[in-house]
Amino acid sequence: MFDIQEIRSQFSILDREVNGKPLVYLDNAATSQKPNSVLDVCHAYYTELNANVHRGIHTLSQLATEEMELSRRKIQKFINAEHDFEVIFTKGTTEGLNLISYILTQKLQKDDEIIISYLEHHSNIVPWQLLCERTGAKLRVIPIDENGILQLDYFDQFLSEKTKVVSVNQVSNALGIVNPIEEIIAKTRKNTDAYVVIDGAQSAPHFNIDVQKMDCDFFVFSGHKMYAPMGTGILYGKREILEALPPFHGGGEMIATCSFDGTTYAGLPFKYEAGTPNVGGNIALGAAVDFMNRVGHENIQNHENALLEYAQRHLLEIEGLKVYGEKAKRTGVVSFNLEGVGISSDVGMILDKMGIAVRTGHHCTQPIMEFFNIAGTVRASFAVYNTFEEIDLLVEGVKKAQRMLS
Template identity: 90%
Template sequence: MFDIQEIRSQFSILNQQVNGKPLVYLDNAATSQKPNSVLEVWNQYYKKINANVHRGIHTLSQLATVEMELSRKKIQNFINAEHDFEVIFTKGTTEGINLISYILTQKLQKDDEIIISYLEHHSNIVPWQLLCERTGAKLRVIPIDQDGILQLDYLDEFLNEKTKVVSVNHVSNALGIVNPIEEIIAKTRQNSDAYIVIDGAQSAPHFKIDVQAMDCDFFVFSGHKMYAPMGTGILYGKQRLLEDLPPFHGGGEMIATCSFDGTTYAGLPFKYEAGTPNVGGNIALGAAVDFIERLGHEHIQNHENALLNYAQKQLLEIEGLKIYGEKANRTGVVSFNLEGIGISSDVGMILDKMGIAVRTGHHCTQPIMSFFNIAGTVRASFAVYNTFSEIDALVEGVRKAQKMLS
């Protein structure tokens, strides 16, 4: 059974008050809270194992290595990668995309083209702009309509023999819009030989991911948005591509041999994991996968969609409230503004006084805000531990903010 109170009991942080009010945490698209099972695994690593991995014959080093590689296997199964060595540990989505854009440098030349979309987080814009600066390639951007929906006719128009990269997010962090990545990937495969990169930061916590069925070349996501510690993340890449492309960072762990005459590189995944990894965090990421698998993707998605539908219905009863992307296929996010109140942070501060945590501002998606001619939005985003009564508290808080600021 899906028992919301039992689930909430696993998150000690939810049992506190903020500004004298029970905490209502609705900033999950920024980072999720961590269940006790994940925190205990992280804590136990430092209390009982704490050793570097892959480098020692002593017992603690061997234990740390076994636990981290077990976590890699869990993540392989979580995203249905063909091989565990296609799973690369990173610091998060941003590092993953920067890694990909850097190692693709030698594959692009002047006037090649990179396609992204208007719905991207800055971390899926700026690395590609930097790649364009390094190579002379050009950036092309799939536009959106007034509902925030990608206009894929432009993708058909953009795709050609010069297209070398197509990189889009699975779910918009600012609007919660679920993009039709299956269609995007199919169109790309049909019309070009481009590398396909999917930003899964906002989908991995909510959906069952199958990178083989998806047929993307790279898939990146962050641990901290899916109940794991900050500073953890995953880059998935197809074996043949990762073996063909150069390393990202140089140093320990990623070498096969090293001399002053030259260096040869280790095999996957170590070729892309230079230096001491976040061992405790990576092991705890495996525990977060266990937590999600215990609850079940279907239960999580059904609950979060019910929260979204309820929140949208209740918020739209407030006169003068506009939800961005209201008519689009969305998950987990309601992004809105109140008519006549131009500064979203004012609403956020009033909600905070009521113990309600939301995100305000441009959400690292300034092009989206420019498209809608706004400075930012109030964003409430949901996780498996949120409740309908918390939505009621949000709606009451927004009504209060409207009265105070009008």
């Protein structure tokens, strides 16, 4: 049974007040709150297991290693990777995307092409621009229409023997639009031998992920958006691709042998995990997966979709309110502005005085804002612990902001 009050009871922070009002936390696309089960795992690591992993024969090191590798296997199952060593621990989506763009450097040359979309977060734009600077490759961008929907006719035109990388997000962080990645991957496979990279930062918290069915070459996501600590994340890569590509960082853990005459590299996953990892955070990421599995992916998705439908319906009853991407398939996010209110942050500050946390601004997606000719939006984003009563408070807060600012 889906019991929203029981779920909320697992998040102690939801009991606090902000500016004398009960906290209404609607900034989950930026980062989610953490259940007590995850926080308990973090605390237990530092009070009972604190040791480095893979490097010691003593008991604490062995126990910490076992717990982190257990977490890796949980994540393998969570995304349905074929092998646990295809799961690479990172600091988050941004590091994962930078890692991929760096190790692909030797695979591109002048006039090769990289395809991304207009809906990308800056972390799925800038690393590819840097790769273009290193190699002389060119960036092609799939445009969007007035609803924020990708125009795949242009994607069809872009695909050619020059295409070496296609990198798109599964869900837009700014608008919540769900992109047709199955179609994008199928078209790419049919027409090119390009690497396919999927940014799952905004999909992993909401969807059931199956990287084998998806048939992507790489899939990246962050832990902190799916109930795990900040500074955690995952890069999935197909075994044969990761084995063939060079390492990203050099140092401890990623070597097989090291001498002044040369170095050989460790096998997967350690080849891409140089240095001391965020052991406590990585173990807690496994605990976050446990939490999501207990709630159930279907329950999470159904509840969040109901929240989105309810929020959009009631927000659009406010005269002069525009929802961006209103007609597109979306999840988890409603992004809007009020007519006659020039600065989204003004709305956000008024909501904050009412204890309501939303995100305002360009959401690290300046090209999207430029397309709509706006400086930013007010973004409310949902998680499994949010309620319809909180949506009602948001709507009343937006009405109050409109009265004060118009």
